[in-house]
Amino acid sequence: MDEGAGPAPAGSGTPGGILRSRPERWLFKGIYGLVLASALVAALDVPGGEADPGQDALWVLLTAVTSGAAHGYAHVIAQRASGDGTARASRVRAVLVEWPLVVAVLPTVAMLLAAAAGWWAEETAADTALLCNTVALFVLGFSAARTxxxxxxxxxxxxxxxxxxxxxxIAADALIE
Known part of the structure; x- marks a missing residue:
């Protein structure tokens, strides 16, 4: 397929690779990952509870990996249910192309790990992650619209x-606390 011809249709068999996924997929999965990370960090940051930012970072990462795998596998099940006899390699690829979701949570994980290292308090890490994720959501929405x-x-x-x-x-986190 010619590089200037646009993205290959889903299931076309054209090798696109994991790193060459379509920008709209990256945006979708990136936004999903940011929202997931924000919701998790808000839920894990319990006031008055014993802080364990290392364990919280692990939960955020594990949940993102699991969500990505589940989302990819749901595509595999949908393909199978539709009677599409695609090769096993495309089934594996359907799971692996969920990597932007996992990448989107890494800044939140890094902030929590920095708190675990004692560089700042977990509450500060959680608040900073919520703020950074919110700004990143604006940037992704803006760039998608410009594109x-x-x-x-x-x-x-x-x-x-x-x-x-x-x-x-952020508002829900403030109200629940």
């Missing part, structure tokens, strides 16, 4: 709507 050809103002609105997800998680 789609929208103007700056429309792209800012799209980014703000994505960022709203992070703000809802």
């Amino acid at each position: 789609a050809g929208l103007g700056r103002l429309s792209s800012c609105r799209a980014g703000a709507l994505d960022m709203l997800i992070g703000l809802v998680i």
